[in-house]
Amino acid sequence: MTPRSFLRGMRNVTIAVAVAGSALLFGGGAAQAAPAAAAPAPALAARTLVYNASGAGQFSATADQAVAIWNQRVPNVHLQKTGSPTIYIYVTNSGGSRAYVQGLGRGTVYIDTTQVNQGHSPLRILAHELGHILGLPDNYNGNCAILMSGGSAGTSCKNPNPSTAEASRVNQLFSFAPALAGKDEAFVAPVCHVY
DSSP states (O other): OOHHHHHHHHHHHHHHHHHHHHHHHTTOOSOOOOOOOOOOOOOOOOEEEEEEEEESGGGHHHHHHHHHHHHHHOTTEEEESSSSOSEEEEEESSSOSEEEEOSTTOEEEEEEHHHHHTTOOHHHHHHHHHHHHTTOOOOOSOOTTOGGGGGGGOTTOOOOSOOHHHHHHHHHHHTTHHHHTTOGGGTSOOEEEEO
């Protein structure tokens, strides 16, 4: 036994004696143990979102990688393939890569092969467009460290990771997920974002 653990034990004995003594002194009868500390509140379960990348063609595996990036960085939301999809991912060859947001955690993503052929990272594009589905707006500031800067960061930018602030914002949005279930339309208006 270390001196530190001995002192902790003595402190606990002293507290127990003080509680017992005050109960007897103030007419409480036999001493009773102090109530145990309240158990910590259970953590909220992550909100599960289902995605379908079967229409993403050659970018299906890239879509899975983009989903894995968000799953690693945002504990309040979990994207998976099994279940009824609320997110659809498709490949296109015109119109630009984009996301049609239909509520928090719901919408359609398109990855445009024209932008990929120009040199834009398909992983960054898909992670960016999923960011819109998860509630983030565009931030066309040209900063490669900011995922939502999208194509404004240029073709040399290959960073597919949300910044700490971006991940924190998505985590915050989904911290209210149980209360928002079925009420997402009021939270995020339908909108189209172009990469």
